[in-house]
Amino acid sequence: xxxxxxxxxxxxxxxxxxxxxxxxxxxxxxxxxxxxxxxxxxxxxxxxxxxxxxxxxxxxxxxxxxxxxxxxxxxxxxxxxxxxxxxxxxxxxxxxxxxxxxxxxxxxxxxxxxxxxxxxxxxxxxxxxxxxxxxxxxxxxxxxxxxxxxxxxxxxxxxxxxxxxxxxxxx
Amino acid sequence: xxxxxxxxxxxxxxxxxxxxxxxxxxxxxxxxxxxxxxxxxxxxxxxxxxxxxxxxxxxxxxxxxxxxxxxxxxxxxxxxxxxxxxxxxxxxxxxxxxxxxxxxxxxxxxxxxxxxxxxxxxxxxxxxxxxxxxxxxxxxxxxxxxxxxxxxxxxxxxxxxxxxxxxxxxxxxxxxxxxxxxxxxxxxxxxxxxxxxxxxxxxxxxxxxxxxxxxxxxxxxxxxx
Numbered sequence: 560x561x562x563x564x565x566x567x568x569x570x571x572x573x574x575x576x577x578x579x580x581x582x583x584x585x586x587x588x589x590x591x592x593x594x595x596x597x598x599x600x601x602x603x604x605x606x607x608x609x610x611x612x613x614x615x616x617x618x619x620x621x622x623x624x625x626x627x628x629x630x631x632x633x634x635x636x637x638x639x640x641x642x643x644x645x646x647x648x649x650x651x652x653x654x655x656x657x658x659x660x661x662x663x664x665x666x667x668x669x670x671x672x673x674x675x676x677x678x679x680x681x682x683x684x685x686x687x688x689x690x691x692x693x694x695x696x697x698x699x700x701x702x703x704x705x706x707x708x709x710x711x712x713x714x715x716x717x718x719x720x721x722x723x724x725x726x727x728x729x730x
Numbered sequence: 731x732x733x734x735x736x737x738x739x740x741x742x743x744x745x746x747x748x749x750x751x752x753x754x755x756x757x758x759x760x761x762x763x764x765x766x767x768x769x770x771x772x773x774x775x776x777x778x779x780x781x782x783x784x785x786x787x788x789x790x791x792x793x794x795x796x797x798x799x800x801x802x803x804x805x806x807x808x809x810x811x812x813x814x815x816x817x818x819x820x821x822x823x824x825x826x827x828x829x830x831x832x833x834x835x836x837x838x839x840x841x842x843x844x845x846x847x848x849x850x851x852x853x854x855x856x857x858x859x860x861x862x863x864x865x866x867x868x869x870x871x872x873x874x875x876x877x878x879x880x881x882x883x884x885x886x887x888x889x890x891x892x893x894x895x896x897x898x899x900x901x902x903x904x905x906x907x908x909x910x911x912x913x914x915x916x917x918x919x920x921x922x923x924x925x926x927x928x929x930x931x932x933x934x935x936x937x938x939x940x941x942x943x944x945x946x947x948x949x950x951x952x953x954x955x
Contacts, residue, residue, distance in 0.1 A: 588764075
């Protein structure tokens with residue numbers, strides 16, 4: 560017989576979870592609704608996002624800086640739901656269903672390039688470079704396989720480099 | 731391409747802009763009210779997040795069953811320096827785990843006593859308990875949902891191992907006239923624990939966010955049911 564013991568939980572994570580819910584439910588619902596356009600489906604996407612947040616609650620950012628994080632997670636969940644709804648179950652590394660469309664009209668060309676990535680590519684890039692998660696953690700948060708996350712990351716960086724260099728040449 | 735630092739800055743700013751633009755598109759007058767069904771689901775999830783560590787413990791126990799099956803006795807040769815006899819038990823280090831392995835003693839009694847804590851800090855009461863043959867695990871909790879666990883393991887046929895995870899300091903202490911060990915984790919994510927053996931070589935273990943004195947006091951007040 561083998562027995563494994565470790566520490567016991569505190570209430571800290573619960574408070575964090577509740578704070579995230581209270582602060583960002585409205586924003587998350589809005590993101591899901593923009594993608595899905597349906598009240599019930601949007602609530603389902605928000606629920607799925609919170610399932611992911613609960614599963615990763617220890618690694619989730621503090622509520623005060625979780626706005627971007629929850630936006631990423633719920634956008635992913637809404638796109639996943641959209642894919643199921645459209646029975647579009649297969650996706651490729653360079654293709655993704657549309658997420659929230661944001662137009663950037665500033666003068667930082669690298670930012671323009673980032674907004675040209677597919678939703679999944681920019682989600683991986685944001686979680687990796689802004690929040691500092693490794694690809695194993697990102698795969699878990701976005702509910703994709705690790706090999707897939709690795710490929711998306713590589714493809715995103717390659718695409719960014721290409722877009723950026725092309726932009727340089729045009730200048 | 732530009733520098734890595736430029737990339738990181740751009741990534742962070744792009745996420746800020748992404749969220750800002752979404753918020754700008756939200757109708758300030760419109761308030762999204764979650765349905766009761768969603769609220770119920772969220773409350774359920776919230777309760778789940780109260781005990782993430784216990785879930786992981788069980789998961790990790792399964793992982794170690796597999797690890798032990800694969801590694802067999804090999805791990806017992808790991809870090810021999812750290813090995814120490816602990817009455818009828820041997821304490822080893824395996825990676826980041828302290829392992830107590832029964833050295834072959836046998837309680838020799840047909841009826842094994844059952845135990846509980848005779849003293850717990852104010853506010854704690856007995857909650858769930860479970861056991862599996864020679865092993866019993868009892869959880870005490872307080873109103874703030876802080877947990878205190880008490881477990882014991884009968885000495886058996888030399889095929890019993892108990893793992894305690896995480897980097898920690900192991901310090902000698904005493905429970906009554908018996909030598910005990912305090913497991914003091916490096917990280918506040920893990921709770922301190924005390925471990926000692928009884929007269930019949932039963933291995934006792936208490937873990938919780940308590941002071942050393944409280945752990946020793948709880949240990950000195952275990953009683954047979």
